[in-house]
Amino acid sequence: MALARKEWEPEIWGQVAAHAAAAVSGAARDADAWPAAARAARHVLRTFSTSFFMVTRFLPREKREQVEVIYAAVRYPDEIVDTFAWEEPRKYEALDAWEAQYEAGLGAASLRSAVQSGVPVFAAAFAEVVRRNGIPQEHYRDFLRAMRRDVRPGVYATMPDLIDEYVYGSAIVIGYFLAYVYGTTSPDEFPRALTFARDLGTALQLTNFVRDVGEDQGRGRLYLPLDYLRAEGITRTDAYDPAQRAWSTSANRWSIGRTFMAGVAWTVPAGGIPGGIGPVTWTARFWTNAPGVVLSWQWAAAVYGSFSPDPNQLGVKPVDDFYTSPYHNLDLAGTPEAFKSHVRAMKAKPDANQPE
Numbered sequence: 001m002a003l004a005r006k007e008w009e010p011e012i013w014g015q016v017a018a019h020a021a022a023a024v025s026g027a028a029r030d031a032d033a034w035p036a037a038a039r040a041a042r043h044v045l046r047t048f049s050t051s052f053f054m055v056t057r058f059l060p061r062e063k064r065e066q067v068e069v070i071y072a073a074v075r076y077p078d079e080i081v082d083t084f085a086w087e088e089p090r091k092y093e094a095l096d097a098w099e100a101q102y103e104a105g106l107g108a109a110s111l112r113s114a115v116q117s118g119v120p121v122f123a124a125a126f127a128e129v130v131r132r133n134g135i136p137q138e139h140y141r142d143f144l145r146a147m148r149r150d151v152r153p154g155v156y157a158t159m160p161d162l163i164d165e166y167v168y169g170s171a172i173v174i175g176y177f178l179a180y181v182y183g184t185t186s187p188d189e190f191p192r193a194l195t196f197a198r199d200l201g202t203a204l205q206l207t208n209f210v211r212d213v214g215e216d217q218g219r220g221r222l223y224l225p226l227d228y229l230r231a232e233g234i235t236r237t238d239a240y241d242p243a244q245r246a247w248s249t250s251a252n253r254w255s256i257g258r259t260f261m262a263g264v265a266w267t268v269p270a271g272g273i274p275g276g277i278g279p280v281t282w283t284a285r286f287w288t289n290a291p292g293v294v295l296s297w298q299w300a301a302a303v304y305g306s307f308s309p310d311p312n313q314l315g316v317k318p319v320d321d322f323y324t325s326p327y328h329n330l331d332l333a334g335t336p337e338a339f340k341s342h343v344r345a346m347k348a349k350p351d352a353n354q355p356e
Contacts, residue, residue: 007083008047013076016040020121024112033112037125038065041072044122048075066129066181073126074143074174081150082219088310091151099144102127106137133180139173146170153221153312162225167205175201217326220312220338257320260334261286261297265307300334300348307339314338 008016020040027033045053045068052071056064080086080094101119105127108114114124130137146169156162163172175197184190209216209223216223286295308314315338317327327337 008079010084013079016043017121021115024115024121024124027112030110030112033110033115034065034125034128037111037115037121037128038068040121041065041068041125044068044072044075063181066132067178069122069125069129070174070177070181072122073129073140076122077144077147081147088151092148095144095148095151098123099141102140102144106130129177129181135177135180139176142169142173144169150221152310153219155222156225158227159225162223163202166223167202171201171205172198173201214326217315220310220315258298258333259319260316263311263316263334265309265311268303298348300332300346302346303344304336304339304342305344306342307336 017040020036023036023039024033027036042065045056049071056067059067077095077098080091080098084091084094086094098120101123104117105114105119105124108117108119108124108127111124111128114127115121119127126140129135130140146166149166149169156165176194179190179193179197182193184193213224286297314336315327317325317329317331317333317335317337319325320333325333327335331337331340
């Protein structure tokens with residue numbers, strides 16, 4: 001998801017939430033609890049956004065406060081995924097726990113009672129927004145599902161796949177949240193408002209994808225559909241499909257130099273590699289839809305002091321070509337850019353070409 005980038009450590013989030021929880025829990029009436037939660041959400045919005053914060057100042061107070069709460073409720077899971085320096089399992093656990101707190105907030109009688117029972121302020125306040133406006137509860141679950149997809153990024157074969165599997169949860173449902181809060185001049189107009197919210201959410205998210213291609217690449221993510229890339233002859237060779245446990249590789253015929261095709265990581269056991277291991281045989285199969293293609297390939301191996309088990313986090317350089325690669329350096333194709341500083345030894349066989 002593309003939100004304005006600022007950073008709070010988890011401890012700061014905890015401090016802000018704890019301060020707001022004390023104010024909400026200590027409120028004399030349910031009506032007094034809401035302003036305390038809205039103030040904390042406004043602090044989040046003001047910290048993490050500039051333009052959106054200014055635009056929301058023009059809303060009536062009642063709607064503005066609900067929009068601020070919505071922002072806080074989507075910002076925190078986004079921070080879990082993109083900012084917190086946690087390993088994958090912990091991120092999944094945090095998202096699961098947050099969704100459970102959202103469900104608990106939905107089941108509470110009021111915002112104040114939810115917070116008094118231990119539900120975090122932003123989850124409880126968002127549940128209150130859902131109740132007030134009749135927002136389908138499933139929409140926020142869809143949002144969290146999209147956030148989980150960002151923990152271990154995949155690739156999207158087509159634009160419909162991208163929209164259905166990711167954009168719907170990351171952007172469209174947020175447009176729906178706002179449509180329910182803003183309302184329409186008449187009930188008959190509401191279906192049209194939802195249609196516009198869907199279209200606008202999709203357009204904004206796709207714009208962000210195009211704007212943030214480089215940043216997303218650094219996070220091991222690719223939101224551009226593979227069929228769009230292939231239509232333009234663009235190489236995308238560092239896309240790893242964990243479901244098939246294979247690299248998805250398309251080679252651009254215009255690239256200069258070598259193209260990375262596939263790779264595998266192997267953890268050296270404690271005590272090192274046992275002796276007596278014979279020669280390692282490398283095999284590969286290639287196919288093409290064009291006649292008369294001549295192919296040569298070679299292998300290389302390297303030892304790293306630190307490495308990621310997730311291939312999509314490696315930042316593999318797809319081609320030697322300085323211009324067509326997203327990494328404008330002189331590294332060889334196949335270099336894991338995110339971990340190249342950890343290399344300890346390397347071996348290549350430049351004359352191991354196998355023409356076919």
